[in-house]
Structure formats: C-alpha cells, structure tokens
Amino acid sequence: MEVMTGMPEVTKTEVGRMLFQVHREKGVETAIKKIRHGIGDDWKLFTESDIKVLERMLGECWVYIDSVVWESIAFSQLKYTDVLHIIQIGDVSKGKDSTDTKAVTDVTAILTGKGKPAV
Secondary structure, eight states, X not given: OOOOOSSOOOOHHHHHHHHHHHHXXXXXXXXXXXXXXXXXXXXXXXXHHHHHHHHHHHHHHHHHSOHHHHHHOOGGGOOHHHHHHHXXXXXXXXXXXXXXXXXXXXXXXXXXXXXXXXX
C-alpha cells in the first residue's frame, strides 16, 4: 500500500506558467518603481485605479516585448503625460475580452520612444 505524503506533484507546464507569471510581475514591479521615481511628486496625481490600469498595460507589453528591448526601456525617463497616455489607452481597451493588440502596440510605442499615438 502506497501512502501519499507532501504536496501533490506539479507538472513542468504548471511550473513554467508560475515562473512566467513571477517574471512578468517582477518586470512590471521594477518598471513601476522606476516610473514612480522618475515622475516624482506627480505620481501622487494618479489614482489607485490609474495605477492598476498602468500595471495591467505594462504586464501586457511585457509579454510582447523582447526581453532585451524591455530591459533597455528608460522607464524613469517617462513623463507624466506619457504615463497618462498609457492609462488612457488602457482605459479604452479595458472592456475587451482579449488582449487589444493596438493598445499594446500603442503603449509599446510610448515606452520605446517611437511615437506618441493619439488616444
């Protein structure tokens, strides 16, 4: 008779998903810290809801941006208006069922300094 002890076995796929999520959260957390530092006192002008939208949009972009490019983004150089644009884009795409490719493309353009798309 075999006695099961300990935690249930976790598949490699589940471990991969968990690691992906942890890396994504860490990337977003680091970006937020840099943005907050760069913006300074203006950070206080954003609501908790605004910050959640910003985190969501950064997380979506993290998935699509090459890691080398992500690491090269000067998050601390983003201006208040850049962050406001990202939040506005996120608000527009919030109700969509799946990832809004245009929103991710527009936010990526802001992050990489390759444009300031109209909102």
